[in-house]
Amino acid sequence: MAMTGILRPGHVQLRVMELGPALHHYKEMVGLIETARDAEGRVYLKAWDEQDLFSIVLREADRPGMDFYGFKVLDAKTLEHYAKRLTDYGVAIERIPAGELKGTGERVRFETPSGHLIELYAQKQHFGNGLPDVNPDVWPDGLKGMHPSRFDHVLLNGDSIPETAKLFQEALDFDLSERIVGPDGSMVGAFLACSTKAHDVAFIHEESKGRLHHVSFHLESWDEIRHAADIMSKNYIPVEYGPGRHGLTRGLTIYFFDPSGNRNETFHGGYIRYPDHPVITWTHEETPKGIFYYGHKMVESFVTANT
């Protein structure tokens, strides 16, 4: 198929301060489904329309943030292809043995110049989306909370954005869909896609490494964004921005926080993008509009709060 290579965001492992409130947040409020726990006490969750065993892993720790972000690739051969491409590119890779994450095959891990651990893997246990493969309905019963259909992407903060984008483009065949440039014309934000989505991962510059800006969940409509906002208000979940819109990707959005301070996003929309489409550039002056299309004002915490 035309869809080969690196397929999609497959999982993210998040650090949370206390598992109890975190599970209440991600299961009852966001509406993810718990599918497994492991001997280390990690909890595995998925969005309802995902087929694989999990996409979110919660690990209790003494500080919030992201341990690693994994992409599923088409097959074992593809995994080896990209392992070699990374090595040839001069990036050190580490092989995490199958089973270290529940139901997951071997993972090839590397660190980006921005200081983030990224993984590729080819195999994960099938779980299903709650619908049969024969004559399925359009959604299963029993959905809760904001009930996103999938984990969509992460946005990461760190330095060395141009080098990081180059790595994704040259070693991993990602497309640069949009970029933010600083006052001096340098790239301070990179939105990168491995599919026809407007982005599958994004990086925005800051003077440190390995920070998580947000984890994004896909909703089905602007009305589900409103419904999610209602849930946040009813339950006193801290909201940073939204319901709103990004100029970048055109996505409709809410930024909010989990109990550990990890930023979440509910996301809908965003254009379909093909590799022959032009790269979009946001200038320094219009970056506030690019990020906060409704309001045009840079929300202070957007650039100061990450985990």
Add this chain to the structure above:
Amino acid sequence: MAMTGILRPGHVQLRVMELGPALHHYKEMVGLIETARDAEGRVYLKAWDEQDLFSIVLREADRPGMDFYGFKVLDAKTLEHYAKRLTDYGVAIERIPAGELKGTGERVRFETPSGHLIELYAQKQHFGNGLPDVNPDVWPDGLKGMHPSRFDHVLLNGDSIPETAKLFQEALDFDLSERIVGPDGSMVGAFLACSTKAHDVAFIHEESKGRLHHVSFHLESWDEIRHAADIMSKNYIPVEYGPGRHGLTRGLTIYFFDPSGNRNETFHGGYIRYPDHPVITWTHEETPKGIFYYGHKMVESFVTANT
């Protein structure tokens, strides 16, 4: 990028009985944008968010229907790759010289077992989507009618569905996302994707060859479906079904007709699909629900009217 090979539905050439009413329909009602005409009198149209010069070509003729359906591939090398794959598969190909369609490079054409002319091409003149590549807004001013963002797919009627699906899968790397089976278990409907869309082309069986069932345009929301339905009612455009939903693809839909009797669709939604997702099957008994998820009744004209 992961998105390689055959990228997307690129164009369809439709036969219309009279150009005047057809242009009123596709420009003022549907809201496509005219971008060119050629010496043969053909009119070239595009949806607003498409980047290439055209996606719909109207040709005046004495009967309605589809002349051919074209897919854009990544590049010239990919075009030759698939030309060879088709030839190796035993399919005769015809090379249509560059320029036969305005601003379009060489096309490699073949006929499916179902009797449809399908084309691949690698190059088409860039036109843009009415927005700048620097600091773009989320939509351009001046949109008209139902203002779809893109031409999305066609559904074709003919015989030899299993052979046609096999050709798309084996020679062109399409994925089978969903299939309809007849009372005897044979495949009578095939939904095929070259991307993460639920389908980029579909075939449903009938005892003739080369028929067009519908041409589909993508809208941005269920509310735009309502708006499109309002326009159809105000302007006495014949509606066959909808606003409604398909079980197949989960897409929200309206079926309606152009003045020549070609069926159109406005389409929103549909799941995102990856190649490791299961193939969905619709049984004979539940096919009416699969196609007309709201109502469950097979609309008579759905199986009798095509062009």
Add this chain to the structure above:
Amino acid sequence: MAMTGILRPGHVQLRVMELGPALHHYKEMVGLIETARDAEGRVYLKAWDEQDLFSIVLREADRPGMDFYGFKVLDAKTLEHYAKRLTDYGVAIERIPAGELKGTGERVRFETPSGHLIELYAQKQHFGNGLPDVNPDVWPDGLKGMHPSRFDHVLLNGDSIPETAKLFQEALDFDLSERIVGPDGSMVGAFLACSTKAHDVAFIHEESKGRLHHVSFHLESWDEIRHAADIMSKNYIPVEYGPGRHGLTRGLTIYFFDPSGNRNETFHGGYIRYPDHPVITWTHEETPKGIFYYGHKMVESFVTANT
């Protein structure tokens, strides 16, 4: 307040063939809340955002249909005012003692020329909408099914439509918002309002008396209409029309049936109407468009099926 006299549709008593399936339908599918049962076995239900004890009463019987339709009036003095107005108009009234319906004060009942039993009452036990009166959220937790916010109106079939409309206008101070006229110019449909809604009750002609066409429930958005349609499809609830729209009232709609064959409607929208607004007329030729604004085709069962 400007809002005086007859306030709103307060209740309808429906006959159902079997209470079990009816309760499954109205509670689990439609999403009404059961608030009481009485010694006669009647079950009392309400929509979540209604304040009074009930709006729908189900009575098991050997045929479906409507026993009576009641309007709440402002207060006891208003009830006596309209009792006298009806008597002065020449209409016989019956007084149903307080308590015959749970938690409900005395009802003044009369029969319309169309053969329907209509009631007025001033008092009903308060139940609340699940939200506090201090710092309420925008909706309560625990809503089920299509979760309408209120019982909205009924449409009734019978003869003597002009006489019935005249009674509502002259004795009860309703406004005629819209009317349907037959080929000979006579009124065959009357939409009547006691508020700023486009209608609080409607009558459409047929050659019998006292028939129920449908009971309507108000949803909050076009997206809730879609959600309701999903539920109907998932649960094989028979749908007659929709998601669609009426030209009359502009309301967005689905017509569907309860297990006893009583037609239900989910309804959203409809204009706000003031008494100084013009009466809208639908001619015989355009009545199909007026009722089925999407499609323009008179659905056969619309004029043949009632209870």
Add this chain to the structure above:
Amino acid sequence: MAMTGILRPGHVQLRVMELGPALHHYKEMVGLIETARDAEGRVYLKAWDEQDLFSIVLREADRPGMDFYGFKVLDAKTLEHYAKRLTDYGVAIERIPAGELKGTGERVRFETPSGHLIELYAQKQHFGNGLPDVNPDVWPDGLKGMHPSRFDHVLLNGDSIPETAKLFQEALDFDLSERIVGPDGSMVGAFLACSTKAHDVAFIHEESKGRLHHVSFHLESWDEIRHAADIMSKNYIPVEYGPGRHGLTRGLTIYFFDPSGNRNETFHGGYIRYPDHPVITWTHEETPKGIFYYGHKMVESFVTANT
């Protein structure tokens, strides 16, 4: 009809600094329709679905703000009834002769304790909503901008809120639907309705008199709110809050400013309210949630900016 007495917000006269930019804003951006100008240079505008000649009057002046706010009453007799009620209540009334505003009958004007000029009138020239009274479509062609269906209400700032609310309730038969109380339990906000809307006018305390907080326009859906937000962003219209929601009234909202600094609102939703419904109270602690249901943070300018 039940709908008698004071019917609805009929007009507001706004002061704008320069007519040119104001007309661009209200006509091209908001999408009001200009229907008349007068010898004084005032411009008369209406929302598309209003029947009367105008609802917004723009007057060029050296400071922004509101000159007066007028309610339409049912008829001349009602006008005299309320003139007497006001006089009996001890409020001085002024009679503005017919014709002072274009096409408008005599107006009875008084000043509220909060320092605002309020008017009642019974007659205004009919203009229509662009749709015929026979077989109308659901909206007319040619709508522009955010195309609200009506002018909905104003929110006013001033002192003496309890006295002002009392006047509306006791002399004008308005209902108090919601109130905000201060730390000491005193009423600092009053939401008042003359219909089944959640409010037709509102007052919030500040230590001055006669200030305008915002003029509100009704949109048809949450999706139209999004569309309006897109227009504001594209055109750099200053947005204060939203798309968001109020806990008070449950309305979906955007606050934005006209070029003179007058605050506008686009508004959708809000519950239907009857006079037998409980009054809702917002405590001091939860007032930020009541006003800014999405976010819970009091926007600084909300309490400092008015005109």
